[in-house]
Amino acid sequence: MSPFLCALRHTPAVVLAVVLALASPATASAQGQTPTPLAAPTAADLASGAKVFTMYCARCHGFDGSGGSGPPLARPRLRRAADTAAILDIIVNGIPGTPMPAAWMLSETEMAQLAAHVRSLGQRPEEALPGSxxxxxxxxxxxxxxxxxxxxxxxxxxxxxxxxxxxxxxxxxxxxxxLDPAAARPERGVAYEPYAYPAYVVVQAQPQRGPEVVGVLVNEDSFTIQLRDRAGRWQSLRKADLQRLHYDTRTSLMPTxxxxxxxxxxxxxxxxxxxxxxxx
Ligand code: HEC
Ligand code: HEC
Incomplete structure (x- = not known):
C-alpha cells in the first residue's frame, strides 16, 4: 500500500471527505453541488457580483433586477428562493423545465458573490409604476x-x-x-435540456379540402398535430391530410x-x- 493510502486508512471520515473534495478536479457546478453563501459579503464582493449579474443575468432579469422575460429580483421575497442559499442553488442548477439556465460557466467564488448581489437587490424598493x-x-x-x-x-x-x-x-x-406581442414572446423550457424554445408558435395548416386552420401549437407527434385556434377551439389534424403545414415563430395570435x-x-x-x- 502506498504511504498516501496508508495514511488515509487512519484518517477520520470528515478529514477524508475534505481531502477527497480538494483532490477532485470537478467544479461545484459540474456536480450540481451548491457552494456556501458568503457569511459577510464585502463591498468588493457585491461589486463583483453586480458585474457578473450584468453579464449573464440582466438580459432576462433587467440591469436593476426589475425583471424582463424573467421575474423581478428586486423584491424582498422571491417565489422560489427564500434565502441566499436557495438563490445559490438556483444559480448552480437553474430551474429545470423553465428558461432559467444553470450558470455552469461561473467559479464558486463568482457564484457566491452573485448570490450576495441578488440578495441585496431585494433590499431595494420595488419598481414604482405610473399606472393605477x-x-x-x-x-x-x-x-x-x-x-x-x-x-x-x-x-x-x-x-x-x-x-x-x-x-x-x-x-x-x-x-x-x-405593443408588440411577437417581439416579447414567452419561451418554454424543456426538462433536462439546457435551451429554451419559443412558446405559442403560430401554425398554419392547410387541409387537402376546406379552409386553412390557424392556431397556436399545443402538441404534435409524427402523425398528428394539435392546435388551439383564436376562438379557443382545440383542433386535432392528421398530418397525412394536410397540403401545407407552416410553423411561424415570428408572428403572434395576439393582436397588437x-x-x-x-x-x-x-x-x-x-x-x-x-x-x-x-x-x-
Ligand atoms: C434566458 C433568461 C434567463 C437568464 C439568462 C437568467 N434567468 Fe433567472 N429566471 C428566468 C426565468 C424565466 C425564471 C422563472 C422560472 C419560473 O419560475 O418559471 C427565472 C428565475 C430566477 C430566480 C427565481 C426567482 C423567483 O421569483 O423565485 C432567480 C433567483 C434567478 N432566476 C436568478 C438568475 C441569475 C442570478 C441569473 C444569472 C446567472 C439568471 N437568473 C439568468 C430567466 C433567466
Ligand atoms: C386572440 C387572442 C389574444 C387576445 C385577444 C389577447 N391575447 Fe395576450 N396573448 C395571446 C397569445 C397567443 C400569447 C402568447 C405569446 C404571443 O404569441 O405573443 C399572448 C401573450 C400575452 C402576454 C405575455 C405573457 C407572457 O407569458 O409573457 C401578456 C401579458 C398578454 N398576452 C396580455 C394580454 C392582454 C392584457 C390582452 C388584452 C388587452 C390580451 N393579451 C389579448 C393571445 C391573445
Whole structure:
C-alpha cells in the first residue's frame, strides 16, 4: 500500500471527505453541488457580483433586477428562493423545465458573490409604476383580453394563463407584450435540456379540402398535430391530410394594442398585470 493510502486508512471520515473534495478536479457546478453563501459579503464582493449579474443575468432579469422575460429580483421575497442559499442553488442548477439556465460557466467564488448581489437587490424598493391597477382591471375587462387569457380561473386559454404574470415578468416586458406581442414572446423550457424554445408558435395548416386552420401549437407527434385556434377551439389534424403545414415563430395570435389603447390606460393595464401574483 502506498504511504498516501496508508495514511488515509487512519484518517477520520470528515478529514477524508475534505481531502477527497480538494483532490477532485470537478467544479461545484459540474456536480450540481451548491457552494456556501458568503457569511459577510464585502463591498468588493457585491461589486463583483453586480458585474457578473450584468453579464449573464440582466438580459432576462433587467440591469436593476426589475425583471424582463424573467421575474423581478428586486423584491424582498422571491417565489422560489427564500434565502441566499436557495438563490445559490438556483444559480448552480437553474430551474429545470423553465428558461432559467444553470450558470455552469461561473467559479464558486463568482457564484457566491452573485448570490450576495441578488440578495441585496431585494433590499431595494420595488419598481414604482405610473399606472393605477384598479383602472387597469377595468381596461382589461373592456379590451377582450379574457377571450384569450385566464386570470384566476376566468377566461379562455388561447394564450398564457396570466394569474401569476406579475411574478414571472417585468413591467417593461409586459408593456412590450401588449405593443408588440411577437417581439416579447414567452419561451418554454424543456426538462433536462439546457435551451429554451419559443412558446405559442403560430401554425398554419392547410387541409387537402376546406379552409386553412390557424392556431397556436399545443402538441404534435409524427402523425398528428394539435392546435388551439383564436376562438379557443382545440383542433386535432392528421398530418397525412394536410397540403401545407407552416410553423411561424415570428408572428403572434395576439393582436397588437399599439394605437388601440392610449398611453394612460396602457400604464394602468401594465400596473394591473404586475399585481397578478397568484398561483398559475
Ligand atoms: C434566458 C433568461 C434567463 C437568464 C439568462 C437568467 N434567468 Fe433567472 N429566471 C428566468 C426565468 C424565466 C425564471 C422563472 C422560472 C419560473 O419560475 O418559471 C427565472 C428565475 C430566477 C430566480 C427565481 C426567482 C423567483 O421569483 O423565485 C432567480 C433567483 C434567478 N432566476 C436568478 C438568475 C441569475 C442570478 C441569473 C444569472 C446567472 C439568471 N437568473 C439568468 C430567466 C433567466
Ligand atoms: C386572440 C387572442 C389574444 C387576445 C385577444 C389577447 N391575447 Fe395576450 N396573448 C395571446 C397569445 C397567443 C400569447 C402568447 C405569446 C404571443 O404569441 O405573443 C399572448 C401573450 C400575452 C402576454 C405575455 C405573457 C407572457 O407569458 O409573457 C401578456 C401579458 C398578454 N398576452 C396580455 C394580454 C392582454 C392584457 C390582452 C388584452 C388587452 C390580451 N393579451 C389579448 C393571445 C391573445
Amino acid at each position: 391597477p384598479e383602472r387597469g382591471r377595468a381596461v382589461y375587462a373592456a379590451s377582450g383580453c379574457a377571450a384569450c387569457h385566464v386570470v384566476g380561473g376566468e377566461g379562455s386559454a388561447v394564450g398564457p394563463d396570466l394569474t401569476a404574470i406579475g411574478m414571472l415578468r417585468g413591467a417593461a416586458f409586459l408593456r412590450e407584450s401588449l 394594442y399599439r394605437g388601440k389603447v392610449e398611453e394612460g390606460p396602457l400604464n394602468d393595464l401594465v400596473a394591473y398585470l404586475m399585481t397578478l401574483r397568484g398561483r398559475p
